[in-house]
Amino acid sequence: MTTRVRRRMGVEERRAQLIGVALELFSHRSPDDVSIDEIAAAAGISRPLVYHYFPGKRSLYEAALKRAADELSGRFLEAHEGPLGARLIRVMHRFFDFVEEHGPGFAALMRGGPAGGSSTADALVDGVRQAAYEQIMAHLGVESPPARLEFVVRSWVSLAESTALLWLDGKRVPRAELELQLVHDFAALGAVSAAYDQETAGVMLRVFSQEPADGPFGELIARLSVLAPAAPAVPQRRLPQFLR
Numbered sequence: 662m663t664t665r666v667r668r669r670m671g672v673e674e675r676r677a678q679l680i681g682v683a684l685e686l687f688s689h690r691s692p693d694d695v696s697i698d699e700i701a702a703a704a705g706i707s708r709p710l711v712y713h714y715f716p717g718k719r720s721l722y723e724a725a726l727k728r729a730a731d732e733l734s735g736r737f738l739e740a741h742e743g744p745l746g747a748r749l750i751r752v753m754h755r756f757f758d759f760v761e762e763h764g765p766g767f768a769a770l771m772r773g774g775p776a777g778g779s780s781t782a783d784a785l786v787d788g789v790r791q792a793a794y795e796q797i798m799a800h801l802g803v804e805s806p807p808a809r810l811e812f813v814v815r816s817w818v819s820l821a822e823s824t825a826l827l828w829l830d831g832k833r834v835p836r837a838e839l840e841l842q843l844v845h846d847f848a849a850l851g852a853v854s855a856a857y858d859q860e861t862a863g864v865m866l867r868v869f870s871q872e873p874a875d876g877p878f879g880e881l882i883a884r885l886s887v888l889a890p891a892a893p894a895v896p897q898r899r900l901p902q903f904l905r
Contacts, residue, residue, distance in 0.1 A: 676714050676724070679704055684725040687766040692722050723781045729770055730785040733759050734792035745800055745868050746844055746877035752796075753821070753840040760825045761836070768829060771822055793818045801868065807860035813850045820846055845881040 670678065682704045686695045697718055701708045715721040736755040739748045760767050771786060797814045798806060806814070821843050828839055848869075855862035872878040 672714070675706075679711060679714055679721060680724045680728055683721050684728055684763075684766060687722070687725055687729075687769060688763040689765060691765050692769050697721075723785075725766075726770055726782055726785050729763060729766055730789050733767075733770070734789050737793045737796040739796070739800070741800060744872045744876050744878075746848070746872055746879075748800060749844045749847060750840060750877055753843050756821065757825065757828075757836055757840055760829065764829050768826055771826060790815075790818055790822070793821075801864055803864055806864075807858055809854040809858040810851075810861045810864060813847075813854050813861070817843075817847045817850055841877060841880075844877045845884070848878045848881050 679700065683695070683700050686699060686703060697711055698708055700721065701711045704711070711721070715724065733756075736759050737752055739752050741748075770782070770789075794814055797818070798804075801810075801814075803810065824839060824843060828834060828836070851861070851865045851868070855865040869878060
């Protein structure tokens, strides 16, 4: 009969284990409802040993948030190949994978964490939003965006976030439909802003010209066509060049 000897973890390895355990627990329940005792038990160590590596639940929570934020930011990474609509569909699919895998943890991340929040949690959330914004701008191929285009992208990132939080409350709309709808929302926001700004119009025209008729943006046009009979006639002279 052999006796298994438990291998002693190094400091960074143990910290990484505790962060992973905490993140897993936070993914299923609100961080406010998870105790240090539960984290210790799930990690197979004593409560005092948890405090040896982290001074308190807040510091462990923020470390778990950091890992979650890094992973979430990574979901927006996408090769700059092919039509933008198809790229955004893939990004939204990975984004909702994360949302579904880490429901309560995602909600806690985006809402600022346990009661009281913290500047660290707020900074992590802002970092995720900024990373998403920069990735989308890179896909658009714009280094110095006009103000209206910046508004479009930042508004869309916020819309994706708020839509995901609402979806978690009962999942009353099929996930795949929301992923597609958010891609349509991006096109719609861009088109409306393009009607007010020539620089934005130039970017969106370039994007739309590369989209296939059977892609997400083409599907949006088909869906909107049902509204055409009820839409009032708009004199051609009032339409911006981009929409003629």
